[in-house]
Amino acid sequence: MDASPDAGPRVDPTDDHPQEACGVYGVLAPDLDVANLTYFGLYALQHRGQESAGIAVFQGEQVRLHKEMGLVSQVFDHGILARLPGSLAIGHTRYSTTGSSQVCNAQPVVLMTRLGPMAMAHNGNLVNTTALSRAMVERGMESVSSTDSELIALLIQEAVNSGADWCEALIRAASCCRGAYSLSIGTPAGLFALRDPHGIRPLVFGRLADMEQEQDGWIVSSETCGLDIVGARFHDAVAPGELIWFRPGATEPDRRRWCKATPRLCVFEMIYFARPDSNFFDESLYSYRRRLGKLLAEESPVEADLVIGVPDSGIPAAIGFSDSSGVPYAEGLVKNRYVGRTFIQPGQGVREAGIRLKLNPLPDVLANRRIVVVDDSIVRGSTSRKIVKALREAGACQVHMRISSPPVTHPCYYGIDTDTQDQLVAASLSLEEIRQHLGVDSLAYLSREGMLRATRQQEHPFCTACFDGQYPIPLDEETGASKLMLESMESD
Numbered sequence: 332m333d334a335s336p337d338a339g340p341r342v343d344p345t346d347d348h349p350q351e352a353c354g355v356y357g358v359l360a361p362d363l364d365v366a367n368l369t370y371f372g373l374y375a376l377q378h379r380g381q382e383s384a385g386i387a388v389f390q391g392e393q394v395r396l397h398k399e400m401g402l403v404s405q406v407f408d409h410g411i412l413a414r415l416p417g418s419l420a421i422g423h424t425r426y427s428t429t430g431s432s433q434v435c436n437a438q439p440v441v442l443m444t445r446l447g448p449m450a451m452a453h454n455g456n457l458v459n460t461t462a463l464s465r466a467m468v469e470r471g472m473e474s475v476s477s478t479d480s481e482l483i484a485l486l487i488q489e490a491v492n493s494g495a496d497w498c499e500a501l502i503r504a505a506s507c508c509r510g511a512y513s514l515s516i517g518t519p520a521g522l523f524a525l526r527d528p529h530g531i532r533p534l535v536f537g538r539l540a541d542m543e544q545e546q547d548g549w550i551v552s553s554e555t556c557g558l559d560i561v562g563a564r565f566h567d568a569v570a571p572g573e574l575i576w577f578r579p580g581a582t583e584p585d586r587r588r589w590c591k592a593t594p595r596l597c598v599f600e601m602i603y604f605a606r607p608d609s610n611f612f613d614e615s616l617y618s619y620r621r622r623l624g625k626l627l628a629e630e631s632p633v634e635a636d637l638v639i640g641v642p643d644s645g646i647p648a649a650i651g652f653s654d655s656s657g658v659p660y661a662e663g664l665v666k667n668r669y670v671g672r673t674f675i676q677p678g679q680g681v682r683e684a685g686i687r688l689k690l691n692p693l694p695d696v697l698a699n700r701r702i703v704v705v706d707d708s709i710v711r712g713s714t715s716r717k718i719v720k721a722l723r724e725a726g727a728c729q730v731h732m733r734i735s736s737p738p739v740t741h742p743c744y745y746g747i748d749t750d751t752q753d754q755l756v757a758a759s760l761s762l763e764e765i766r767q768h769l770g771v772d773s774l775a776y777l778s779r780e781g782m783l784r785a786t787r788q789q790e791h792p793f794c795t796a797c798f799d800g801q802y803p804i805p806l807d808e809e810t811g812a813s814k815l816m817l818e819s820m821e822s823d
């Protein structure tokens with residue numbers, strides 16, 4: 332195993348603010364270049380995490396690991412991928428939610444067990460991290476990182492070393508965890524995928540089949556865009572509370588429910604985080620987001636000359652708003668495509684600069700027009716405030732803001748860091764106060780009912796806690812304390 336030294340940019344470890352979900356990936360394909368496939372898969376999942384990236388590759392009983400700080404394209408090159416031969420790979424792109432942004436916390440987590448090595452990639456966040464860690468320290472277990480993810484891996488290792496087989500060990504470990512965990516796990520016995528009982532974070536799998544060349548394989552990915560990029564066919568979602576074992580040589584995976592499920596998929600994944608070309612419930616998020624825009628126009632119409640969307644993720648809802656209202660759609664903001672997501676950059680100063688770098692208005696489209704500007708969400712309000720100012724400077728005579736989700740009033744503890752409550756603009760200000768703060772002529776959010784109706788799901792199997800405070804998994808008292816909780820325990 333060769334873990335590379337920390338070479339990438341560091342993020343301020345004292346910052347306990349906003350990040351988002353990670354991307355997890357797994358490939359079992361004995362006849363193919365699994366490191367290369369994983370590289371492409373992680374490329375497709377880059378939007379889920381931009382702090383670090385890693386790939387672990389199994390060749391029989393041996394595992395090689397390369398992980399570093401930075402984007403997938405910065406962490407890997409041809410030479411590095413060529414030094415990762417094998418038949419099974421696990422990949423990860425990280426946005427930290429527990430544990431600072433450093434290479435020791437990058438994933439996959441690789442550990443040695445009685446049954447050989449294991450590599451694990453985790454998307455989500457545990458809410459019983461402190462209690463788990465204390466109990467594990469009492470049992471004499473040692474960690475080298477400060478993430479909740481390593482605790483899960485250590486629990487699996489402990490179960491295997493005490494005699495359990497892989498499936499038993501995974502179930503035993505998962506039973507000790509509370510919170511969100513979509514896992515992709517590599518072992519000498521094959522590839523595993525496991526999802527928590529609520530299925531908070533997404534996880535899908537698909538088949539790589541090239542019958543002409545008699546090549547076959549399985550892919551596990553956070554989103555379907557990770558299957559598309561390597562030409563894999565979507566097979567199914569890993570169900571909440573399900574464990575799947577892809578064995579080398581087996582024609583079908585071994586699927587089992589490891590616990591009773593109460594589905595609570597993160598609705599924010601559908602509104603903003605996941606890619607619009609990823610499918611959820613058999614349709615693209617582009618279609619869902621367009622429907623959000625239609626409902627928003629029905630709920631909160633406004634007299635205007637043009638509808639514009641905030642690139643990237645506000646665009647489908649803006650098109651839907653235009654479809655339903657009849658107000659023409661136009662591009663009024665141009666995005667510099669080399670700038671990443673601003674919501675997820677740590678530190679408010681960096682975020683504000685990021686927004687100015689990212690979006691530029693088109694005065695000849697906007698001048699003397701009454702503009703409806705549609706975005707998917709307002710979290711802190713920094714994006715919207717800057718945009719409104721820029722639109723007015725570009726000559727817009729009225730600016731009406733429409734948001735295709737309800738106000739974000741509560742923080743997330745399940746792997747998308749929607750910030751501490753004092754940073755959430757809708758947690759403390761009324762609608763009218765937010766309107767004034769943003770400087771818009773009118774402001775309206777989509778209702779919670781509209782957001783759920785647009786999903787077309789009968790049972791509403793969603794987590795909506797950041798919009799209504801109804802947390803599906805009870806939080807330990809210490810959960811909200813700090814993302815650096817394990818670092819602070821070490822220094823106690």
Ligand SMILES: O=P(O)(O)OC[C@H]1O[C@H](OP(=O)(O)OP(=O)(O)O)[C@H](O)[C@@H]1O
Nearest residue numbers: 643644672673674709710711712713714
């Ligand atoms: O209220 P704020 O805290 O400023 O954050 C909200 C903004 O952040 C997100 O976009 P982001 O720029 O991150 O990514 P995108 O390009 O995918 O839309 C989101 O779509 C909003 O536009």
Ligand SMILES: NC(=O)CC[C@H](N)C(=O)O
Nearest residue numbers: 352353427428429454455
């Ligand atoms: N965003 C995530 O899914 C993060 C996974 C894990 N909690 C970490 O901080 O590494």
Ligand code: SF4
Nearest residue numbers: 597599743794796797
């Ligand atoms: S609290 Fe919000 S962001 Fe977090 S899982 Fe629930 S819906 Fe998603």
Ligand SMILES: [Mg+2]
Nearest residue numbers: 642643644645
């Ligand atoms: Mg945006």
